[in-house]
Amino acid sequence: MARAAVENLGSIFVKPAAYADPFEWHAKARRIREESPILKVDVEKYPEFWAVTKHADIMEIERNPEIFTNAPVPTLTPKANMRDMIDAPVKTLIQMDGDEHKAHRNIVNDWFKPGNVRNLQERIDELARRYVDVMADLGGYCDFANDVAVHFPLQVILAILGLPEDDYPRMLKLTQELFGAEDPDIARKGRDEAAVAVLLDLVAYFTNLTLDRRAHPTGDLASVIANAELGGEALPDMDTLGHYVIIATAGHDTTSSVIAGGLLALLENRPQLELLQANPALVHSAVDELIRFVSPVKHFMRTCQQPFTLRGITFQPGELVLLSYASGNRDDEIFADPFHLDVQRENAAGHLAFGFGRHFCLGAHLARLEIRALFTELFGRLEYIELAGEPTWTHANFVQGPKSIPISYRLR
Numbered sequence: 001m002a003r004a005a006v007e008n009l010g011s012i013f014v015k016p017a018a019y020a021d022p023f024e025w026h027a028k029a030r031r032i033r034e035e036s037p038i039l040k041v042d043v044e045k046y047p048e049f050w051a052v053t054k055h056a057d058i059m060e061i062e063r064n065p066e067i068f069t070n071a072p073v074p075t076l077t078p079k080a081n082m083r084d085m086i087d088a089p090v091k092t093l094i095q096m097d098g099d100e101h102k103a104h105r106n107i108v109n110d111w112f113k114p115g116n117v118r119n120l121q122e123r124i125d126e127l128a129r130r131y132v133d134v135m136a137d138l139g140g141y142c143d144f145a146n147d148v149a150v151h152f153p154l155q156v157i158l159a160i161l162g163l164p165e166d167d168y169p170r171m172l173k174l175t176q177e178l179f180g181a182e183d184p185d186i187a188r189k190g191r192d193e194a195a196v197a198v199l200l201d202l203v204a205y206f207t208n209l210t211l212d213r214r215a216h217p218t219g220d221l222a223s224v225i226a227n228a229e230l231g232g233e234a235l236p237d238m239d240t241l242g243h244y245v246i247i248a249t250a251g252h253d254t255t256s257s258v259i260a261g262g263l264l265a266l267l268e269n270r271p272q273l274e275l276l277q278a279n280p281a282l283v284h285s286a287v288d289e290l291i292r293f294v295s296p297v298k299h300f301m302r303t304c305q306q307p308f309t310l311r312g313i314t315f316q317p318g319e320l321v322l323l324s325y326a327s328g329n330r331d332d333e334i335f336a337d338p339f340h341l342d343v344q345r346e347n348a349a350g351h352l353a354f355g356f357g358r359h360f361c362l363g364a365h366l367a368r369l370e371i372r373a374l375f376t377e378l379f380g381r382l383e384y385i386e387l388a389g390e391p392t393w394t395h396a397n398f399v400q401g402p403k404s405i406p407i408s409y410r411l412r
């Protein structure tokens with residue numbers, strides 16, 4: 001078969017289904033890195049953009065947030081939906097730049113600092129134990145993605161917000177629908193109606209939460225958000241909503257994808273799995289390698305504000321630039337043998353899965369703590385494990401990971 005010209009490979013950054021075949025996706029991304037590392041992509045129904053695929057180039061762009069802004073569209077969006085996204089009444093941190101971003105990030109920043117996140121250790125360990133107990137109760141066979149990985153991070157994030165366990169099923173459905181809107185198995189029927197219904201559910205839920213925490217502050221993260229002030233004034237309702245939405249959604253599918261994708265990567269690299277089983281203390285340093293390997297946030301988008309030259313290409317004002325974290329994290333100029341999972345990789349923490357610079361993931365410490373807690377508990381109790389069927393992957397081009405991972409196992 002004739003080899004496709006590299007110019008025709010750009011649709012891998014756009015088509016949700018392309019990410020559902022990670023092996024093929026990474027083979028194509030590698031060719032792009034080698035032959036045309038900043039690639040012009042023009043796919044029907046989407047705005048034209050530059051895909052940036054090298055680790056060093058992604059960092060260079062993130063180092064210049066005045067030139068490459070998150071506003072107006074921080075993720076790849078079909079042309080038909082761009083206006084709605086720009087006019088959306090609820091803005092979150094990822095749509096903000098400059099002083100506005102700084103002021104809003106400061107509201108929640110302290111909550112996510114390592115010192116504070118460490119206070120959550122006990123609760124997170126307890127939840128990790130609970131989910132490994134769930135595996136034990138399932139009697140040696142489960143779908144690890146759906147039975148374990150999806151639930152644990154949502155329990156953690158909602159515990160931090162201070163929400164009751166009764167609300168978990170509703171939040172689970174909402175966050176999955178927001179991120180999995182392109183996946184035929186997840187999306188509600190009727191695209192526009194679906195998006196509106198998901199959003200309305202969220203608005204109603206969080207409006208009640210704000211009213212409650214303003215009347216009865218409890219000291220949880222929801223109380224910090226509900227009672228926050230900017231310039232001496234209470235935060236407008238839509239800004240309050242933006243904070244809930246980003247925290248509830250950004251902390252969920254991302255972490256669950258690393259937990260599910262991380263276990264799958266280990267099952268497909270058994271010597272690495274055996275290393276962790278023999279020495280669960282290694283989980284600590286393995287976490288960043290698992291995050292690098294899975295890279296669940298496939299991209300973020302920036303808009304160029306003034307001419308800027310990189311690798312001989314001059315971006316012009318108004319042009320869109322897609323930062324392919326998934327590609328940068330397999331760049332062999334940074335990571336030796338990048339397609340190999342190496343739980344003892346020394347520079348694994350240099351990955352870009354949490355981004356870089358001003359928008360660096362607010363929940364990075366928390367995510368590491370969660371992943372570490374679950375795998376420490378699991379590998380401490382696991383006697384035997386193997387894949388019991390074909391894994392499947394969600395169809396999505398923003399946050400993406402395994403959809404199902406059938407496993408059989410024996411636990412202590």
Ligand code: HEM
Pocket residue numbers: 062093094095105157246247248250251252254255258291295296297300325352353354355356357358359360361362363364366367
């Ligand atoms: C393994 C899990 C996670 C991954 C891979 C991940 C990845 C990312 C990435 C790539 C960004 C954008 C960075 C940039 O633009 O340079 C980001 C931003 C963000 N993440 Fe995470 N994330 C994870 C977990 C979490 C968790 C647990 C939370 C907390 C609840 C969280 C909250 C946020 C927030 C609030 C932002 C926006 C920060 C800003 O724009 O200033 N994330 N994350």
